[in-house]
Structure formats: structure tokens, C-alpha cells
Amino acid sequence: MDRTLIQEILEVVEQAAIASAELTGLGKKDEADAAAVEAMRTRMGLIQMQGRIVIGEGERDEAPMLYIGEEVGSGTGPGVDFAVDPCEGTNLCANSQRGSMAVLAASDRGGLFNAPDFYMKKLAAPPAAKGKVDIRKSATENIKILSECLGLAASELTIVVMDRARHKDLIAEIRATGARIQPISDGDVQAAIACGFAGTGTHCLMGIGAAPEGVISAAAMRALGGHFQGQLVYDPAVAQTSEWADYTKEGNIARLNEMGITDVDKIYEAEELASGENVVFAGSGITDGLLFHGVKFEKDCTRTSSLVISNLDNTARFTNTIHMKDGAQSIALS
Numbered sequence: 001m002d003r004t005l006i007q008e009i010l011e012v013v014e015q016a017a018i019a020s021a022e023l024t025g026l027g028k029k030d031e032a033d034a035a036a037v038e039a040m041r042t043r044m045g046l047i048q049m050q051g052r053i054v055i056g057e058g059e060r061d062e063a064p065m066l067y068i069g070e071e072v073g074s075g076t077g078p079g080v081d082f083a084v085d086p087c088e089g090t091n092l093c094a095n096s097q098r099g100s101m102a103v104l105a106a107s108d109r110g111g112l113f114n115a116p117d118f119y120m121k122k123l124a125a126p127p128a129a130k131g132k133v134d135i136r137k138s139a140t141e142n143i144k145i146l147s148e149c150l151g152l153a154a155s156e157l158t159i160v161v162m163d164r165a166r167h168k169d170l171i172a173e174i175r176a177t178g179a180r181i182q183p184i185s186d187g188d189v190q191a192a193i194a195c196g197f198a199g200t201g202t203h204c205l206m207g208i209g210a211a212p213e214g215v216i217s218a219a220a221m222r223a224l225g226g227h228f229q230g231q232l233v234y235d236p237a238v239a240q241t242s243e244w245a246d247y248t249k250e251g252n253i254a255r256l257n258e259m260g261i262t263d264v265d266k267i268y269e270a271e272e273l274a275s276g277e278n279v280v281f282a283g284s285g286i287t288d289g290l291l292f293h294g295v296k297f298e299k300d301c302t303r304t305s306s307l308v309i310s311n312l313d314n315t316a317r318f319t320n321t322i323h324m325k326d327g328a329q330s331i332a333l334s
């Protein structure tokens, strides 16, 4: 992987964000997802690399594009593994709510954990609290540690938690410490990464979201030096999701074992979920969010706002791009 790839990867998420954003607010979540997938794949095809999707839209039989194992790119050049979520937060996009983005993580071959399509308990926190907070500890203990590391009273901390039945007790425990809850209906990737930056108004992400999204969050936090830990959730009684209505804990453990995961209770550090030497994260806003604005369409241009974090050059770049339509340069820039 080299630095020119960083710019290409930025363009990949920009194009996916624009494609999805054309459907923002139209109530068409599957169409918005499909548009982002197609745009992402098309732009990836122009990159000189032997790319491979390790986390994508699903297995080959259920996803026509960007399926797990799909090869992307020109077919020559460096080997790069990708975890992609072309429209992270499809509901948010369809309903024109905050926090939807086109997102991916890239690393060297084998550098990203092939997360199963399971749930994951997550803990994300700022660099100052890295290695100090711990997913094994209670929310109460972690808030105390966070408060010490950040020099903020508990009442000055904002903890993002997905608004789900499974988090009822967690939310009550956090509120009992005096900390604020910021509930989100979807999009815990952006929420996790926002914890890595001062001034986003969020200090910590706690609770259970999806495992593939956890790997993308981990890659960003690894490159940024923020805290991220994840633990797979296999018990339907914990996940409390209708999707697992017909599943049992034992059956889920057996499924994990079949995928080669024998230590089902393992706690994964960011460095294990994104273990490659080189790690690049890129996200581009579809709708406005905690980290950046969403796509804005004007008569003569389209504007995107994005973030690329890379440990190749130790940068986190917030980029605003004006995509000018033919012959509209003077208008777009005035």
C-alpha cells in the first residue's frame, strides 16, 4: 500500500456517498444501498491494485456486488483487503436522518478480521483513555476512568448508545452516573469514530451493534490511536433482535465454531480487528453527521465532506470536495 492509494480511496467513498445521497429522504433504503455499492465498485475498479473484499454486502449468493471474497481493482499492483459498508445507515439515508455515510477500511492482505455477521459489544473512547477504559469493566467504572482521563466531570460526558431494547439497563446505569446519553437509531460506526476526535460532543460509545461495522470502527480507531474493543455477541437473549427469533445460543456458538472462531468470548482489541501494518479508513457523509456534513447538491456542483485516517502518514484528513459539473468551474468556486 502506498500514499497514492489514500487519494483513490477518498474518491471511492465520495462517489458512493453521492450515489446514495441522490436517494436521501426518498424512503428507498435498498435502492440507496444498491446505488452506493455500484458506485463504490466502479471507482474501485479504476485503482491499480489486487483488491479483495473481506467484509462486504454478504456472501456471494446473497450479494451481486462487493460480496465477501470478490476481487476488486485492476488486478495488478499491491494486495489490499477491504471492509466496506457503502451505505452505512441505510435507514438514516432513506429517512434523511443524521449519521449516514459511505465507509470503508483498507489494509494489507489479512490485515482485517473477517468478522462474522453477528452482533458485537463495543467500547470506543478518545486516545487519552486508550487502554485505560476496558470493555470488561462496568459502565460505571468506565465513566469514572473516562472522567479522569479527559478531565471532565461525569455530567460533562456524553455517551452514545444505540436506541435498542437490549440497552435498557445500560442506559439506566449510565444515567445514574450523571453522564448524558445520546441515543442513536443507527450508525454506530460514525459514533465510534467521533469519540476519537475532541469537539464532536461525544466521548464514548457503549453497547451492542453489528460485528462487521465493528471492524471498520476498529480500523479507524487503530489508525487514530483511539480506544476500541469488541466482543462478539451470540446469545439471542442478549442481542434481543427479531432477526435472531429462530436462533439459539448453542446454534450460534456452533456457527461461530464452523467459521473457525473457537474462543467465542474473546475480547478483541482494535489492533487485532485491524492488525495489518498499514491501515486506512475513509468515510464520506451521505447525510450530515457527527464527523462531517452530508452531500449537498447544487445546480453546477456537488459538495462532499469526508474523513480519511491513515497510519501510512499518520494523518486524519477532513476533506471538503466540490465536484464541478462540466463548464461550471467559475460558478462552483465563486
Ligand code: VTB
Binding pocket: 088, 089, 090, 164, 185, 186, 187, 188, 189, 209, 210, 211, 213, 241, 243
Ligand atoms: C447495527 C449498527 C449499524 O445497523 O448493525 C445496526 O452497527 C443494526 O442493528 O451501524 P439492529 O439489528 O439492532 O437493528 C446500523 O445502525 C446501520 O448499519
Ligand code: MG
Binding pocket: 033, 085, 086, 087, 088, 089
Ligand atoms: Mg450496508
Ligand code: MG
Binding pocket: 085, 087, 088, 089, 090, 213
Ligand atoms: Mg451498516
